[in-house]
Amino acid sequence: MTQRILALHLGLIGLLFVLQFVLPPYHHDNIARIMVMAAYAMGYNLMFGYTGLLSLGHAMFFAAGMYGMGLSMQHAGFAAEAALAVGITAGFGLALGVGLLALRTTGVAFMIVTLMFAQALFLAILYFGPFTRGDEGFVIPLSARIFAGLRLSDPTIRYFAALALFALVLLAMLWLIRHPVGRVLIAIRENEERTRMLGYDTWRHKLFAVTASGTISGTAGAVYGLLFGYVGASFAEVPYSIFPLLWVLLGGAGTLVGPFIGTLFMFYLIDLASGVTDAYMLVVGVALLLLTLFAPRGIMGMLRERWLPWLP
Amino acid sequence: MAAVTLIETRALSRHFGGIRAVDGVNFALPEGELRALIGPNGAGKTTFVSLLCGRIAPSGGQVCFLGQDVTTLPAHRRIGMGMAYTFQITSVFGNLTVQENIALAVQRRRAGNGRALESETRAALAQVGLTDRAEQPARALSYGHQRLLEIAMGLGQRPRLLILDEPTQGLSDGEVAAFIALMREVARQTTILLIEHNMDVVMTLAERITVMDAGRIIAEGPPDEIRADARVQEAYLGKQHAEG
Numbered sequence: 001m002t003q004r005i006l007a008l009h010l011g012l013i014g015l016l017f018v019l020q021f022v023l024p025p026y027h028h029d030n031i032a033r034i035m036v037m038a039a040y041a042m043g044y045n046l047m048f049g050y051t052g053l054l055s056l057g058h059a060m061f062f063a064a065g066m067y068g069m070g071l072s073m074q075h076a077g078f079a080a081e082a083a084l085a086v087g088i089t090a091g092f093g094l095a096l097g098v099g100l101l102a103l104r105t106t107g108v109a110f111m112i113v114t115l116m117f118a119q120a121l122f123l124a125i126l127y128f129g130p131f132t133r134g135d136e137g138f139v140i141p142l143s144a145r146i147f148a149g150l151r152l153s154d155p156t157i158r159y160f161a162a163l164a165l166f167a168l169v170l171l172a173m174l175w176l177i178r179h180p181v182g183r184v185l186i187a188i189r190e191n192e193e194r195t196r197m198l199g200y201d202t203w204r205h206k207l208f209a210v211t212a213s214g215t216i217s218g219t220a221g222a223v224y225g226l227l228f229g230y231v232g233a234s235f236a237e238v239p240y241s242i243f244p245l246l247w248v249l250l251g252g253a254g255t256l257v258g259p260f261i262g263t264l265f266m267f268y269l270i271d272l273a274s275g276v277t278d279a280y281m282l283v284v285g286v287a288l289l290l291l292t293l294f295a296p297r298g299i300m301g302m303l304r305e306r307w308l309p310w311l312p
Numbered sequence: 313m314a315a316v317t318l319i320e321t322r323a324l325s326r327h328f329g330g331i332r333a334v335d336g337v338n339f340a341l342p343e344g345e346l347r348a349l350i351g352p353n354g355a356g357k358t359t360f361v362s363l364l365c366g367r368i369a370p371s372g373g374q375v376c377f378l379g380q381d382v383t384t385l386p387a388h389r390r391i392g393m394g395m396a397y398t399f400q401i402t403s404v405f406g407n408l409t410v411q412e413n414i415a416l417a418v419q420r421r422r423a424g425n426g427r428a429l430e431s432e433t434r435a436a437l438a439q440v441g442l443t444d445r446a447e448q449p450a451r452a453l454s455y456g457h458q459r460l461l462e463i464a465m466g467l468g469q470r471p472r473l474l475i476l477d478e479p480t481q482g483l484s485d486g487e488v489a490a491f492i493a494l495m496r497e498v499a500r501q502t503t504i505l506l507i508e509h510n511m512d513v514v515m516t517l518a519e520r521i522t523v524m525d526a527g528r529i530i531a532e533g534p535p536d537e538i539r540a541d542a543r544v545q546e547a548y549l550g551k552q553h554a555e556g
Contacts (some may be wrong), residue, residue, distance in 0.1 A: 083407070180419050183416060184416070187408075187416050191406075193418065194403045194404070195416070197365070197387060197391060197397050197403075198391065198416060198465070199388050199391030199420045200388055201388045202388070
């Protein structure tokens with residue numbers, strides 16, 4: 001592996017590790033959230049940025065992980081470790097099922113099918129309100145948020161837990177896209193017919209991408225619920241399907257650190273703009289427009305194009 | 313030379329609406345041969361080879377490869393059995409480097425073996441003379457070099473049967489000469505089915521020629537015979553060739 005690639009990614013993880021000791025509490029909490037959301041965005045990026053499959057319903061995987069974790073705690077009294085496993089499994093199972101069905105379509109139809117599945121899950125959460133607490137959602141009690149003896153509600157531990165998830169997903173992605181399977185995913189994005197005519201079963205590879213992407217997203221959802229103590233239907237709604245798309249587009253689709261950069265950028269853009277004006281969404285909208293116009297490949301995509309062609 | 317039949321079709325047909333693009337073709341290609349497939353535009357050549365490699369499904373008939381009926385197998389399985397197909401319209405991975413393009417072709421057989429992957433990729437690069445351009449993105453190559461890259465991607469698969477769809481289209485004279493030399497070399501280990509419009513290339517390279525017109529095979533034989541065949545001249549070669 002090229003040393004500078006490894007240095008860049010380990011460096012980012014190291015930087016985030018060091019930041020924990022210097023950040024003031026407000027930003028400390030923000031970065032922890034951003035790292036979990038960046039893991040979600042990296043899951044999205046695997047499908048969208050690397051395989052070329054545009055999903056408009058990724059909130060369903062995030063919510064599946066979150067609710068799988070939360071409901072198994074709430075109703076079956078599972079401990080955090082087992083609940084996390086249930087959440088991850090829920091994300092995996094849903095992604096496999098949705099993949100098997102949605103991959104019968106391509107292009108726009110695929111986008112619509114994913115959108116519809118996500119809406120169906122959101123409405124199901126509302127419909128089974130007595131069981132899921134519907135719109136309101138539910139809080140995960142402090143006493144349940146203990147993982148391997150560590151209090152996840154403690155800011156420092158929460159930060160390191162978020163960093164652990166982020167680092168794990170980042171390094172797994174780095175490994176995957178350099179692995180032969182990852183190369184085939186990129187080939188599918190570039191030219192699916194050509195890839196098929198090189199003898200690759202493109203359908204299976206796409207199913208793998210959807211399943212892995214959904215599993216990562218579900219894991220992020222479960223961890224988010226555990227770290228921040230709340231499970232709610234808003235995480236299954238359309239905005240949470242659109243956010244990862246925006247984060248990835250901003251940061252750079254098909255780049256490894258792009259999702260993190262995009263999540264960080266948008267989070268602080270909203271944060272800063274809302275401190276200045278009530279019309280902060282207008283500021284955000286204009287900023288997004290400018291980026292799309294002048295850096296259509298996103299921040300990291302532009303860096304790669306101009307100066308750093310080796311960026312994975 | 314009683315060679316084994318590598319690929320064979322029986323009554324193979326493909327209709328598009330009312331048009332019979334391929335119409336009951338019986339075809340056999342022995343292992344080790346370099347066969348040219350010629351015919352006027354719209355004769356059904358590309359459709360025919362697409363049926364061979366499974367890019368499109370037949371309306372009727374059978375395809376047998378290596379003695380096995382592959383009619384219902386999807387394209388990637390047939391490729392996996394040892395077919396390789398290079399596209400008529402250049403179809404490379406434009407945003408990937410030349411080296412990455414070829415590595416993808418090699419990788420299917422060599423996924424678990426980094427060293428073999430690298431050496432076979434380098435060999436295919438060298439075979440078509442693109443070693444110097446290995447790190448360039450494929451889209452930056454000239455048209456002729458992209459055609460060579462297509463061929464290298466075919467070679468990188470080390471196929472039993474290499475199907476080339478108009479590989480010399482748009483190449484300069486010098487590039488065509490290099491292509492002929494390359495094919496002579498490749499033909500020593502590989503069976504080749506070559507769709508080609510350039511008659512010099514066909515007459516120089518082909519051991520036998522199959523002529524298609526209106527979805528059917530109208531003639532088949534060694535170059536001299538085909539050149540003298542009246543039906544072929546009428547359908548395809550035109551008067552100049554008949555006189556010349």
